[in-house]
Amino acid sequence: MKSTSIILTLVFLTISLSAKDKPNIIILLADDLGWSDLGFQGSADIRSPHIDSLASNGIQFTDGHVSASVCSPSRAGLMTGRYQQRFGHEANSPPESAGMDLEQVTLADALKKLGYRTGLVGKWHLGNQDVYYPNQRGFDYFYGLRSGSRSYFYNPKKEDKAGNAKGIEENGKPVKFNGYLTDVFGQKAIDFIHEEDDRPFFLFHSFTAPHGPMHATEEDKALFVSIKNTKRRSYAAMIWAMDRAIGKLVNSLKASGEFENTLIWFLSDNGGATGNASINLPLAGHKGIKFEGGTRVPFFAHWPKQFKEPKKFDPMVISLDIMATSLAAAGAKVNDLKGLDGMNLIPFIQEEKSTPPHKNLYWHKLWFSAMREGPWKLIYVQDYGYALYNLEEDLGESTNLIQSEKKRSEQMIAQLNDWKDGLEKPRWDEAEVWFRTHSKTHIRIIEGE
Ligand code: CA
Secondary structure (H helix, E strand, C coil): CHHHHHHHHHHHHHHHHHHHHCCEEEEEEECCCCCCCCHHHCCCCCCCHHHHHHHHCCEEECCEECCCCCHHHHHHHHHHCCCHHHHCCCCCCCCCCCECCCCCCCHHHHHHHCCCEEEEEEECCCECCHHHCHHHCCCCEEEEECCCCCCCCCCCCCCCCCCCCCCCEECCEECCCCCCHHHHHHHHHHHHHCCCCCCCEEEEEECCCCCCCCCCCHHHHHCCCCCCCHHHHHHHHHHHHHHHHHHHHHHHHHHCCCCCCEEEEEEECCCCCCCCCCCCCCCCCCCCCCCHHHHECCEEEECCCCCCCCEEECCCEECCHHHHHHHHHCCCCHHHHCCCCCCCCHHHHCCCCCCCCCCEEEEEECCEEEEEECCEEEEEECCCEEEEEECCCCCCCCCCCCCCCHHHHHHHHHHHHHHHHCCCCCCCCCCHHHHHHHHHHHHHHHCCC
């Protein structure tokens, strides 16, 4: 009897210790944040002290990308670790009846299986119907909006009207909130991580900031009176509020002794938009297009227990790597990672592997595609053709080398088309006006006008 109870105790201890060793995992996702619009990215007018502190103590991915230059497909890639075009999630904003393929395993699904409790605070944008609801996609807890882009204040006449997918809900029920939405999300995130529960947690903190509408509090705007452009002033204040929420979250992790063994990711879901006064320079382009300004985002990982030496990590990485890396950190076996396009970055960061994590990266949405091969970047625009850049010498994508690098271009075009052949047909479309608008922008930049 006695030996049995000792054995049971030991087994229990082993399980609880291993659960304790598992890192908490947090994804901090900004929405439409510009490449150069944080302190650590060199901004002259935006201040983000808490984000900067995490970045400077973490692993900064200087060539870090998302898998799409607009919200919904980028989030589908992030949540599944797979190129979202493989399951038809190519165009933005699913129509009312559609959402992210129900066959896909989300990061939340996978972490739940590994013993995590899971929460999403903020924007979902992967389907409005109940069947696509975060609570059905692996999240134990959800506080936020099904869709995207809404007022930063409670608005019962518009977004918070019954049945609106932009309304704020908590686990399926519409809720009222007081104050500024970014602050409210910040508090809900803190409440979630401090729930009484011995399991490690996964928090997807999906800010709506600094996506429009350009709502900021008067107090926050007053901190940026030196910015004369009033839209840019609001934008700076929105980022300041996001930074404040992140600072509070970090402080509460420190207070509970969980900061050391929490893996925190920070990135934007796509590049800065044309409408929110963001700055992507020195990158070309912006949200919605295939130049670096669309997909290269501020991106870092912070995990004091494992990533002891802060550094800049220059080989290219992609948001799809977050799932593979997080699952590996949570103790998943290599076999569990099959079917993912992302890579486990841990051995690369810890210099156990000296090759770059990716030889190639790919992007494709409806009428436009792109591909990286090391420093080489190929762009395709439907009804126009291809352009080629060498980002090592020309980060701003100003010199099209398609004619002078004929052999390389041909090889890359063939490889990009091979990759596209393996994709599923898009499950929904976008309005033709986006083709015309974005086609013009691509051609204007390629032709240097
Ligand atoms: Ca976005």
